[in-house]
Amino acid sequence: MTAKTLSQLDAISNVTIDDIFHGVNDPAGANNDFKIAASDLRTFMSPYTNVKDFGAKGDGVADDSLAIQAAISATPRGTVYFPSGIYKCTNLLTTDSTKLLGCGWEFNGGTTLQNINLTTPILTIVRASMAGCQISNILFNDQQIGSTADCIVFHSEGNSTFERVYIHGAGGYGLRIVGNTSVLTLRNCFIQHCALDGIYGRAEASAQINAINILDCEIAQNTGHGINLWARNQLNIRGCTIQGNQRAGIYINADDMTTVNSSANTYNITENYFELNKGGNIVALTAFDDASSTVHFALDFTIADNFMTLSIAQANVGVTSHISLTGYIGSYKGMVIGRNHFAGDLAYIDFGSAHDYRTILIDSRSDAQAFSSVYLGTSVANITIISTVQQRRIAVAYSASMTPDISTGNEFVITATNGVGFTINAPVNPMTRQRLTIRIRNTSGGSLGTATWGSVYKMASWTQPASGYSRAIDFQYDGTNWVEASRTPSDVPN
DSSP: OOOBOHHHHHTSTTOOHHHHHHHHHOTTSTTGGGOBOHHHHHHHHOSEEEGGGGTOOOEEEEEOHHHHHHHHHTOSSSEEEOOSEEEEEOOEEEETTOEEEOSOOOTTTSEEEEEOOSSSOSEEEEOSSSSOOEEEEEEEEOOOTTOOOOSEEEOOOSOEEEEEEEEEOOSSOSEEEOSSEEEEEEESOEEEOOSSOSEEEOOOTTOOEEEEEEESOEEESOSSOSEEEOOSEEEEEESOEEEOOSSOSEEEEOTTOOOTTOOEEEEEEESOEEEOOTTOSEEEEOEEETTTTEEEOEEEEEEESOEEEOOTTTSOTTOOEEEEEESSTTOEESEEEESOEEESSSEEEEOOSSOEEEEEEEOOEEOTTOOOOEEOOSSOEEEEEEOOSOOOEEEEOOSSEEOOBTTSOSEEEEEEOSSOOEEEOOOBSOOTTOEEEEEEEEOSSSOOOOEEEOTTEEOOOOOOOOTTEEEEEEEEEOSSOEEEEEEOSSOEEO
């Protein structure tokens, strides 16, 4: 039986380590179909290949491209190790079954792969198996004047992981995800100072991008978007710092999609810190493709437990909200937006106009300066809003005319110190289905004057509390009026 190379063994299904060892040790036996060529045995058995064994210098001067490529090509299933140094290189090609391991991502003392070509990426990862690619402890650096090159181009369907990878200064995209790609996890990575987006992913033709996890990373100071992805199924972004990007922090755009049935499903954007992303912190845009008569939906999105800060003065012209969800009518379904903290004077969420979102918003918070919390657009339907402000008690400055600002809290306490009548005006910044409690405390030492309620309060007749007592009334906003839901039935001691 003719010995087989590793590439030939790849074509045989259900090959095991035992099969190969039996083929080597017992070539006349039943398993001799799996005999491995002697030239490939050392590579198969070796856990590491050192790029310096193939002539790489890592001195920041020599072009190490050919030496590194030789090490990668000689290690189709093992780990390619890069000792400390600066490896000037470009256009490296590896399969998704090879591991690349450096000794740290520091600029000094770590492993740096420095691009030396203005148009070709440092590394392209292509699909060869379902094994997945692992890259760790490496800095990919471009920083060339006039460069349009991406740092890494990724195309794999295996379970791949980038851990402690630093992508810096790409002339194009930091990480570009293409073709059929699934199960890619970035953990503890930095992607900064790229001329385009930090991370870019777009399905091509009938290809899909699935199961992308971006965990505990920093995506910052990119000229484009921080993260620009349209994934078919499951995008998880958690525990990241996303700041200082010149466009959106996270951009989810179907407007240029041509793939049939390419809706975005199950996005979880949670526990992240957003700051000074000039195009808005999270921007989503759905679309209708005329050529295929296909709606690109956004389905089952969760945006929760994030901190977002951005002001009108810091944002790009035309940016009016931290979160913007716009696009084709009826294309957002199953949205949950909850427990986020918004800081700054932008609106919290812009729902656009003429959309049926079937959305639930739960308990989002703002700082005391934020106002105009939600833009509902001109024809938005089926939105349920539950407690979109922090559960906060507000002491109202007592005067002849008082106006609650519902974006600052949900319970307003009026302490009346004299017997002069007063007016309670319609609250500003209301949101549909929001609850409001107004409590009136009498500390005047006598009877209170008449309380005049604005016309938006739909309620039974009101009785002022006696001196030393209080009464409270609870309303719910129906989109037009504040409708009484409950009240204290009698005086309650202060």
